[in-house]
Amino acid sequence: MDTKRWTVDSDVDKKTDYPQLEEAAHFLQRGHVVAFPTETVYGLGADATSDAAVKGIFEAKGRPSDNPLIVHISSLDELDSLVAEVTDIEEQLMKAFWPGPLTIIFPKKEGVFSNLVTADLNSVGIRMPAHPVALELIRLAGKPLAAPSANTSGKPSPTTADHVAKDLTGRVAGIVDGGETGVGLESTVIDCTVSPPMILRPGGVSKEEIERCIGEVDIDPSLKKEDAPRSPGMKYTHYAPTAPMFLVKDARSIQEHINTFVAEGKKVGVLVTRETAVNLSADFVRVCGSKTQLDEVARQLYGGIRSFNDTDADVILAETYPDDGIGRAIMNRLEKAAGQKWID
Known part of the structure; x- marks a missing residue:
């Protein structure tokens, strides 16, 4: 399969210039799979109402089909035709965080979505991305788009179009290149069909x-x-580099663990903040931001993890973070990437 690439300036006002997105939208309307940028990570989009189109997502990713997909919309006006009910709590969340990196689980409206999107559940996760390219593409396609992260299943999510191309060239119809994503981690998923929300x-x-x-x-x-997972990212190993990764609880001990692995004849990579990197000696050092700016760490996390696949590292050691605020999301991804392997 040939993979077409469209480059779009994400700073351009959608009202004046997005003609290259029209072709990408036509691909989606014809049931093809197209990767596109959001403010979180790149998504792998297909018509959420079509079994054949959604099947193409799973085939491209090599992903099991028992994990539900998040549906992306471009306007609140679309919601009534997709969900059975919208509660006051959901209204408050949408008002506060949409467009943005929050997925809300709604009771689905029957007969709308492919069962492959909802994994035969009676609910569906929906969000409105805060990215002008994504919003315009969805609008032009005229369909809600199912869009998991645009990577091979289990690998780090892509935050640039080059990441997508490396994983999926020849496996998808097209890639919309809108530059590097902003948040760098996937959306928060909240289920408001339970009390309290979860x-x-x-x-x-x-x-x-x-x-x-x-x-x-x-x-x-x-x-x-x-x-029966109710949200993407709940069931299988995700975000993993090729080499085994270990999480180090105390950053002050990282060099000691590096030395131990080096003594065993292994090449060591480390994924750390710039403050920690100053005092380290390792084969491959990747800096993913500052301890005082965890938003920066989140934005650079997947790129840092991915970068080790271009090295011959035998083992990777990763610094860890406080389990609150955005740190909770960072640690969730690191624990999955490491398969819960810790070194004290």
């Missing part, structure tokens, strides 16, 4: 921000244990 996946909107909006919320205690 965060199923931490992401670009923190628990603390949500609670300031609607009051107390729970966090799902069994993200990896559900037989």
